[in-house]
Amino acid sequence: MITETIKKRRSVRKFSNKKISDKLVKDCILNATLAPNSSNLQLWEFFHITDSNVLHNLRKACLSQNAAKTAKQMVVIVTRKDLWRSRSKSNIKFLFKEFKNGSISKKSHEKAKTYYNRIVPLLYSEFFGLLSLIRFFLAQLVGLFRPIYRQVTFIDKRIIAHKSAALAAQNFMLSMSYFGYDTCPMEGSDTLRVKKILKLSSESEINMIIACGIESHDGVYSKRFRVPFENVYNYI
Ligand SMILES: Cc1cc2nc3c(=O)[nH]c(=O)nc-3n(C[C@H](O)[C@H](O)[C@H](O)COP(=O)(O)O)c2cc1C
Structure with missing residues (x-):
């Protein structure tokens, strides 16, 4: 179990x-x-x-x-x-095979291709930290009006x-x-x-x-300790 x-x-x-x-x-x-x-x-x-x-x-x-x-x-x-570039390519290659053998629809394939060809480069491309900065300020600005993905910097x-x-x-x-x-x-x-x-x-x-x-035999130094579950569990 x-x-x-x-x-x-x-x-x-x-x-x-x-x-x-x-x-x-x-x-x-x-x-x-x-x-x-x-x-x-x-x-x-x-x-x-x-x-x-x-x-x-x-x-x-x-x-x-x-x-x-x-x-x-x-x-x-x-x-x-x-x-990120080579891993994106691997994903695209895999998804193309899946599309060819009928495991995924044309629509899903197109969506995934756009994701790896457009969105991932948009998020991962760097130019001496400048693109990170631009993405950060754009996200702050757009985020004033609608929900936006904010994890866009190098860090x-x-x-x-x-x-x-x-x-x-x-x-x-x-x-x-x-x-x-x-x-x-x-x-x-x-x-x-x-x-x-x-x-x-x-x-x-x-x-x-x-x-x-x-x-x-003496490899574990003490009994396991965790703070009380109620201190970390929040039911909403
Ligand atoms: C990111 C991370 C770093 C850790 N570094 C050390 C370490 O350098 N030396 C060590 O003896 N234990 C290290 N530990 C083990 C923790 O001390 C241990 O997970 C914690 O005390 C809880 O005990 P448990 O793993 O037996 O449940 C590390 C654990 C994590 C997750």
Whole structure:
């Protein structure tokens, strides 16, 4: 049951010496790619690290925190908002195939094509930050008279890419939990060094570094704590 898997997942800071299967971790990364994501642009990449030298360097870049020191493998989720053009093209190609085989109507196909050919470039194109500024002021102006999409700046797009990647991270961690494996997402890291170690492009941004393994007997530091549900639940 989904609730069981959600309750079972904890952030594990100490992993046992037991090995974990590359294939199962890869399967969980495949599940990560099924996460909902903005405009289905899939502006992400996944790095599955099993190499002992790279793991050694990553441990240091993760500030030698316990989860990193004992991790058997690591998964690094990276955002790639620079890939919006090629991902748009992939969507267009896929939708054309779907239209040709009769899975989607001409109208839906035309609408989707307009979305990826016109709307996405309108939102994602950049020219030294100038287009972001123009979009921002236009949205403010039009927004005075009618509802308008306001997440139009360079920074908004970074946030959007990170939101989608975080959903992928959760898919990954829940899948790992389902298969009896444990994880710890780690914000505490030197992301510049991580990028260097993984030889990432300058446009790549580290979304989440996830330590993976099987919990040691003292791997979970305390009982789970959440503020009272009534404090965060608003029924309208
Ligand atoms: C974005 C993010 C960053 C985190 N960074 C760290 C970290 O650097 N080190 C760590 O030990 N735990 C880290 N955690 C784990 C949280 O501390 C943990 O999720 C929280 O205490 C709740 O515990 P639970 O995951 O066991 O339910 C991070 C979690 C998230 C979502």
